[in-house]
Amino acid sequence: MSFTLTTPSGFWNPILWLVFLALFSIIAYLIYSRGNPSYKKDTEQIKPYLSGNPEPTKEKVQVKAGDIYWGFIEALKGYYKVLQAIHTGDMRDYILWYLGIGAIITFILIGGV
Amino acid sequence: MIEHLPALMIAVPLFGAFIAPIFKKHYKGVSIWAIIITGITVILSLLLAKEVVTGGIMVYVFGADKPTLVLPSGYSVPIRIMFEVDAMGAFMAISATLMSFVGALYSYSHVEKETGLEKYYSLLMLLEVGILGMVLTGDLFNLFVFLEIAGIAGSALVGFRNYRGEASEAGIKYLIVSAVASLMVLFAIGILYGQYGNLNLAYIARNISPNLVDMIALGLLFTSFAMKCGAVPMHYWVPDAYTEVPAGINPPLLVATYASLYALFRVSFTLFANIVVDLARVGWIMSILGVLTMFIGVTMALVQKDVKRLMSYHAISQTGYMLLGVGVGLTVLHDPSKLAEFGRDAMAGGVFHIINHIIYKSLLLMTAGALFYVTGTRNLNEMGGLARKMPVTTISFMVGAAAISGLPPFNGFASKLLIYETSYRLNPLLTVFAMVTSVLTLASFVKVFASAFLGPPLEKFESTREVPKPMVIAMIILAALCIIFGLFPNLVLDKLVYPAVDALINFAQYHSWGGLA
Numbered sequence: 001m002s003f004t005l006t007t008p009s010g011f012w013n014p015i016l017w018l019v020f021l022a023l024f025s026i027i028a029y030l031i032y033s034r035g036n037p038s039y040k041k042d043t044e045q046i047k048p049y050l051s052g053n054p055e056p057t058k059e060k061v062q063v064k065a066g067d068i069y070w071g072f073i074e075a076l077k078g079y080y081k082v083l084q085a086i087h088t089g090d091m092r093d094y095i096l097w098y099l100g101i102g103a104i105i106t107f108i109l110i111g112g113v
Numbered sequence: 114m115i116e117h118l119p120a121l122m123i124a125v126p127l128f129g130a131f132i133a134p135i136f137k138k139h140y141k142g143v144s145i146w147a148i149i150i151t152g153i154t155v156i157l158s159l160l161l162a163k164e165v166v167t168g169g170i171m172v173y174v175f176g177a178d179k180p181t182l183v184l185p186s187g188y189s190v191p192i193r194i195m196f197e198v199d200a201m202g203a204f205m206a207i208s209a210t211l212m213s214f215v216g217a218l219y220s221y222s223h224v225e226k227e228t229g230l231e232k233y234y235s236l237l238m239l240l241e242v243g244i245l246g247m248v249l250t251g252d253l254f255n256l257f258v259f260l261e262i263a264g265i266a267g268s269a270l271v272g273f274r275n276y277r278g279e280a281s282e283a284g285i286k287y288l289i290v291s292a293v294a295s296l297m298v299l300f301a302i303g304i305l306y307g308q309y310g311n312l313n314l315a316y317i318a319r320n321i322s323p324n325l326v327d328m329i330a331l332g333l334l335f336t337s338f339a340m341k342c343g344a345v346p347m348h349y350w351v352p353d354a355y356t357e358v359p360a361g362i363n364p365p366l367l368v369a370t371y372a373s374l375y376a377l378f379r380v381s382f383t384l385f386a387n388i389v390v391d392l393a394r395v396g397w398i399m400s401i402l403g404v405l406t407m408f409i410g411v412t413m414a415l416v417q418k419d420v421k422r423l424m425s426y427h428a429i430s431q432t433g434y435m436l437l438g439v440g441v442g443l444t445v446l447h448d449p450s451k452l453a454e455f456g457r458d459a460m461a462g463g464v465f466h467i468i469n470h471i472i473y474k475s476l477l478l479m480t481a482g483a484l485f486y487v488t489g490t491r492n493l494n495e496m497g498g499l500a501r502k503m504p505v506t507t508i509s510f511m512v513g514a515a516a517i518s519g520l521p522p523f524n525g526f527a528s529k530l531l532i533y534e535t536s537y538r539l540n541p542l543l544t545v546f547a548m549v550t551s552v553l554t555l556a557s558f559v560k561v562f563a564s565a566f567l568g569p570p571l572e573k574f575e576s577t578r579e580v581p582k583p584m585v586i587a588m589i590i591l592a593a594l595c596i597i598f599g600l601f602p603n604l605v606l607d608k609l610v611y612p613a614v615d616a617l618i619n620f621a622q623y624h625s626w627g628g629l630a
Contacts, residue, residue: 005527005602008455009534014522014600021522058498058569065418065493065564069556073416083413087349091286094349095293098340101347102297105339105398106332109391110325 116180118161119173119196122206122245126154126213130238133231140230144221147234151214154241158210162203166612170627171198172251183626191313191626197251199623200612204464205248205368205375207609208471212364213241219479219587220361222580223486227359233273240266240365247372251626253302254312256376257295260341263369264291270366271358283357290350294337294373301333314384319624323388331388334380335395341373344436345406348429352413355425356491360482361587364475367428371467374435378617381443386620396444399436400536404543407433407550415557419491420481420565423557424474427517430550431470437547438463438532441539446618455535460614462531465606469524469598473516476591480510483580483588484565493561498570502577507566509588514562516595518555524598527606 005012039045048055073080086093114121129150136143165171173180173196183191198206217237224233243263250256268291272284302312304326309317321327340347351370358366381395388395410430417423442460445451483506484499485491500507516523519530529551536543579585598605622628 002603003601005530005606007531007534008458008538012521012527012530012602014527014602017522018600058571059573062497062568062571063563065496065560068560068563069415076412079412080416083409084416086346087413089349089353091289094286094290094347097349098290098293098336098347101339102332102336105336106329108394108398109332109335110328111391 115160115164116171117173118157118164119171119198119249120175120180122154122157122161122210122249123242125157126150126238126241126245130235130242133235133238135231137231140225143231143234144217144225147217147237148214148221150238151210151217151241154210154245155207155214158203158206161198162200162207162609165198165200165203166608170616170622172196172627172629173198181629183629190311191316194255195251195313195626196249197315197623197626198249199616199627200609201375201378201464201614201616202248204468204609204613205372206245208468209241209244209248209365209368209372212368212471212475213237213244215475215587215590216361216364218590219364219482219584220359221583223361223482223584224359227274229273233270233359236266236270236273237362237365240270240362240369243267244365244369244372248375251314252312253305253314253317256314257299257302260298260373260376261291261295263372264288264295267291267354267366267369270362271354273359273362274357277357279353280357283353286350287354290340294341297333297337301330301337304330304333314379315624315626318384318386318620321385321387323385323391327385328391331380331385331395334384335377335398338373338377338380339402342370342377342436343406343429343432344402345409345429345433348406348410351429352422352425355428355478356419356421360421360479360485363478363482364471367471367474367478370428370432371435371471374432374467378439382446382617383620383623386446386624392446393444396440396442396446399440399443400539400543401440403433403436403438403440404546405433406430406436408546411550411553411557415553415560418493420484420493420496420561421478421491423493423561424477424481427477427554427557428470428474430554431466431474431517433550434466434529434532434547435463435470437536437543438466438528441532441536441543442614442618444539451538452618455538457611457614457618458531459535459539460617461606461610462528462535464613465602465610466525466528466532468605468609469516469528469595472591472594472598473513473523473525476509476588476595477513477517479584479588479591480506480513483584486580486584487577488574493564496565496571497574498566498568499574499577500566501570502574503566503579505579505585505588509592510562510566512592512595514555514558516599518558519551520555522596522599524595524602526599527602 246259268288343351414426445456516525
């Protein structure tokens with residue numbers, strides 16, 4: 001059995017890809033192993049320094065899902081306004097969309113355009 | 114026994130579904146019963162696929178003296194109900210049985226605290242019957258019957274947690290959408306029956322001489338199956354249904370959706386294969402619907418905060434890839450040079466993406482179910498730092514997320530690569546949309562990973578532990594399949610996908626009842 005997938009314009013061999021992945025992992029590990037040896041786990045060393053202020057609770061410092069990609073969504077506000085407006089959750093709208101698209105597709109198929 | 118395999122594929126889960134209520138007071142018993150029955154169907158589907166791939170199309174005529182007797186002496190048209198299984202049908206049957214088995218296994222622990230489990234498992238097996246019937250039948254009316262069975266079982270399962278208002282609402286929406294689509298399918302079947310006096314798919318396909326009424330029937334069938342498979346802009350029911358259904362039912366429900374996609378392909382490639390000029394038009398409609406579906410699905414996913422709803426929008430988005438791949442193939446079906454150059458590979462990409470998506474999306478929805486099982490919420494804003502508490506779920510999620518984003522060497526990559534390359538040949542703009550969709554897919558899964566699994570462990574989840582073993586095993590099976598299918602894409606492509614694609618392309622063979630008539 002061949003591991004190489006031949007596509008219309010090239011090929012893809014996952015085993016070859018894995019070999020390269022292993023090679024790069026070894027290089028990454030070698031770089032990592034040259035890191036600072038004074039780092040010690042589970043000591044005061046790993047605690048955050050907040051200019052003497054007490055550390056807030058984990059809940060308070062958590063980055064919530066709603067905050068991620070805020071900028072992206074804000075930039076596409078106009079697009080999302082339209083998109084969310086058509087997702088009404090109303091069953092009657094679902095059927096209307098179905099009928100509308102059905103009419104368009106049938107119109108195209110019978111040679112309307 | 115081998116010649117009865119197509120009938121057994123339906124009979125075994127149907128038997129399982131009718132026996133399940135006997136276990137009313139033995140919830141563990143009914144769970145094990147469902148695992149055994151769905152496990153047997155996996156074996157049967159593998160045997161069926163082996164038989165079809167090696168021996169060609171299998172025809173099974175119900176009620177005939179010999180199950181392969183299509184036309185008894187003196188008859189010129191097929192008059193009995195028959196199943197006609199080609200490689201495409203066998204491919205879908207494997208997907209359906211495998212996902213029903215994994216779903217039953219996952220459900221063992223996931224729904225143990227619910228009541229009415231005998232009904233739950235009975236419906237799960239009926240859903241499997243509906244899907245298998247749809248993908249194995251060679252008869253249009255039976256396609257409608259099994260579509261109804263799958264629709265009713267599916268909607269009952271969506272509304273299974275009837276103590277939740279949202280589940281009941283989603284169940285009713287699913288039921289109405291299914292009923293409307295099924296009735297339109299029935300209407301289209303009526304039109305074809307009126308014209309050709311027969312319900313056999315191959316017979317109608319062989320005799321079809323497209324006219325205005327036929328094209329209306331095609332329009333109705335196309336739109337109905339497109340709505341049932343969640344193509345944009347008729348996808349609105351999908352997030353409701355996938356979000357509210359118990360996570361163990363997500364895999365078979367996904368396959369039920371793709372059984373409609375299969376029906377869409379069967380109608381386009383087999384039933385109306387002879388409409389030479391208009392087929393390219395049908396292919397373009399499919400490709401454009403695909404692009405719309407993938408892009409709008411993923412952009413809607415990006416803004417969701419409910420983890421299952423986010424993944425449900427991704428399910429819509431991924432359907433777009435399948436529509437695009439197969440749509441490209443359909444566009445050039447009657448152009449032999451383009452078909453050989455990229456059409457066949459485009460269809461292989463689309464069909465391969467079906468099984469890949471069923472595997473990784475089921476896995477992802479199961480990880481979402483695991484998060485809900487442990488935290489009691491689906492709101493990503495309320496989760497955090499669960500990676501250390503749920504290592505298997507975390508790794509399973511990472512594998513699924515990488516696969517759905519098309520990262521190498523996971524299974525989504527190979528199918529997407531084929532779709533990118535081939536759709537570029539038809540129109541580069543199609544590929545641009547497909548690639549941007551993949552980037553956005555990865556971005557939205559980074560959002561889930563960062564908010565649910567990464568970060569410091571939250572105090573409220575201090576006592577949280579990994580989900581029970583049956584759920585873990587089901588997730589591991591699917592994660593392993595993501596890796597195996599990704600590392601050895603040729604294994605699946607050569608043994609299952611290309612035979613399935615060739616079965617669609619070589620429609621003349623299907624039209625002759627597998628060479629029997």
